[in-house]
Amino acid sequence: MFLSLDGIDGVGKSTQMRLLVEWLEGEGHRVVTCRDPGSTPLGETLRELLLHSGEDRPIGPRAEMLMYMAARAQLMEDVIRPALAGGAVVVSDRFLMANLVYQAHAGGLPREAVAMVGAVATDGVMPDRVFLLDLDPEAADQRRGREPDRMESRGAEYRRRLRAGFLAEAELDPQCVSVIDATQSIEAIHESIRSAVALDL
Numbered sequence: 682m683f684l685s686l687d688g689i690d691g692v693g694k695s696t697q698m699r700l701l702v703e704w705l706e707g708e709g710h711r712v713v714t715c716r717d718p719g720s721t722p723l724g725e726t727l728r729e730l731l732l733h734s735g736e737d738r739p740i741g742p743r744a745e746m747l748m749y750m751a752a753r754a755q756l757m758e759d760v761i762r763p764a765l766a767g768g769a770v771v772v773s774d775r776f777l778m779a780n781l782v783y784q785a786h787a788g789g790l791p792r793e794a795v796a797m798v799g800a801v802a803t804d805g806v807m808p809d810r811v812f813l814l815d816l817d818p819e820a821a822d823q824r825r826g827r828e829p830d831r832m833e834s835r836g837a838e839y840r841r842r843l844r845a846g847f848l849a850e851a852e853l854d855p856q857c858v859s860v861i862d863a864t865q866s867i868e869a870i871h872e873s874i875r876s877a878v879a880l881d882l
């Protein structure tokens with residue numbers, strides 16, 4: 682089974698991922714975790730470039746989209762596909778939905794073009810369930826508690842488009858995407874995620 686968590690920055694993904702993995706392992710499942718972009722040598726290098734490049738190394742919107750896709754393609758080949766083949770539960774911190782939202786809905790690239798590149802990058806392997814943690818961007822900003830990185834410093838309007846983009850993507854695939862009200866307590870959110878996963882397992 683392949684699960685992913687997504688949503689705007691600071692919404693509580695890492696917190697929920699940790700709790701979900703602890704619970705799954707406690708239930709006796711073998712769990713493989715990853716982060717997108719990242720979790721391979723190429724992916725971590727691309728992540729560093731994507732999140733920490735300064736003005737001396739501009740990254741245009743198309744290059745940015747393709748760099749996220751390249752990181753994901755390597756992640757699929759080296760981590761996700763072998764883990765699924767070996768019977769593990771894969772839990773990914775973000776996946777293709779983030780590309781559709783950050784680079785298409787909020788970033789202005791055509792959604793269908795990004796989706797087509799996504800089909801190549803993932804080789805058609807998609808999460809069985811995506812947990813979308815939904816929160817007002819201002820509330821998420823307050824939770825973050827550190828300096829914004831390159832993606833996080835794009836301003837309030839971009840962040841509002843992100844939230845709307847995530848909700849629009851969720852509406853396109855309500856069977857697969859569970860939208861969770863992230864204003865709830867950490868434990869209440871964990872409980873919703875856990876009960877949905879228990880039904881799927």
Ligand SMILES: Nc1ncnc2c1ncn2[C@@H]1O[C@H](COP(=O)(O)OP(=O)(O)O)[C@@H](O)[C@H]1O
Nearest residue numbers: 690691692693694695696697824825865866867
């Ligand atoms: N439901 C919640 N309510 C209040 N604070 C939360 C909640 N979930 C996470 N936090 C806090 O918000 C901050 C960001 O959470 P984190 O899991 O790192 O978010 P993300 O991985 O989405 O950036 C952390 O300090 C975390 O303890």
Ligand SMILES: Cc1cn([C@H]2C[C@H](O)[C@@H](COP(=O)(O)OP(=O)(O)O)O2)c(=O)[nH]c1=O
Nearest residue numbers: 690716717718749775776779780783832833
């Ligand atoms: C996967 C992905 C992430 N992103 C962005 C979202 C985040 O701002 C950033 C990295 O995500 P994340 O792992 O959430 O970083 P953090 O350590 O800040 O929690 O990259 C995209 O723009 N496109 C993508 O395809």
